Amino acid sequence: MKRSEINRYIAEAIDYIDKSGFRLPPFAFWSPDEWKTKGEEADEIRENGLGWDVTDYGLNEFMSTGLLLFTIRNGNFARKDYYPKGYAEKIMVVREDQITPFHYHWNKREDIINRGGGELLIELYLADDKNGLSDTTFSVAIDGVRRQVAPGDKVALTPGESICLEPYIYHSFWGKTGAGTVLVGEVSDVNDDNNDNCFLDKLGRYPKIIEDELPLHYLCTEYPKGGKLIRT
Numbered sequence: 001m002k003r004s005e006i007n008r009y010i011a012e013a014i015d016y017i018d019k020s021g022f023r024l025p026p027f028a029f030w031s032p033d034e035w036k037t038k039g040e041e042a043d044e045i046r047e048n049g050l051g052w053d054v055t056d057y058g059l060n061e062f063m064s065t066g067l068l069l070f071t072i073r074n075g076n077f078a079r080k081d082y083y084p085k086g087y088a089e090k091i092m093v094v095r096e097d098q099i100t101p102f103h104y105h106w107n108k109r110e111d112i113i114n115r116g117g118g119e120l121l122i123e124l125y126l127a128d129d130k131n132g133l134s135d136t137t138f139s140v141a142i143d144g145v146r147r148q149v150a151p152g153d154k155v156a157l158t159p160g161e162s163i164c165l166e167p168y169i170y171h172s173f174w175g176k177t178g179a180g181t182v183l184v185g186e187v188s189d190v191n192d193d194n195n196d197n198c199f200l201d202k203l204g205r206y207p208k209i210i211e212d213e214l215p216l217h218y219l220c221t222e223y224p225k226g227g228k229l230i231r232t
């Protein structure tokens with residue numbers, strides 16, 4: 001992805017999230033210049049992957065396969081002594097027909113919440129023991145109500161509704177055609193993007209970035225430390 005696209009999508013997300021009535025924390029708006037003034041007091045943001053995350057899963061077709069996320073809070077398994085928090089929260093902007101590809105988590109249990117806007121469609125399978133899609137029927141809880149799910153069933157979440165995705169449940173989601181962009185929340189166990197995502201197809205989790213202009217905001221993998229840009 002070009003940096004100019006990432007800048008534009010973040011600016012559009014800030015506008016959309018604000019118009020939705022959801023308020024982001026202050027670090028969502030820090031510029032690279034402001035980051036230069038932040039010392040170790042802001043390490044929780046750097047070390048736990050908080051902040052902006054714009055991905056095209058390495059396919060360079062963000063509008064059809066991509067996701068824009070902002071991680072509001074998170075723990076850290078690698079530094080549990082220092083960050084004992086056992087939970088995470090994200091806010092995401094999912095556009096019509098913009099697919100987050102099939103993946104599951106070995107450890108993370110996540111509630112995906114339609115916080116407003118359009119309709120979120122989620123396609124579900126149970127994973128088999130070879131990381132494929134199983135043909136087994138299973139059940140999920142949608143706002144406290146259990147529902148049987150056949151392989152490949154799609155669950156539609158309207159604003160206010162949420163689904164609890166247990167580990168080993170493959171999920172892919174997108175905004176329903178014609179219903180508008182969806183503001184999606186996630187409340188989950190600690191998020192560990194380096195070790196806890198199993199994608200059905202081998203995909204990159206982060207974009208390859210072409211630096212055609214300066215960043216307006218760093219992505220969560222880019223925070224500078226000690227004066228130099230680090231990529232985790």
Ligand SMILES: [Fe+2]
Nearest residue numbers: 103105110171
């Ligand atoms: Fe997920």
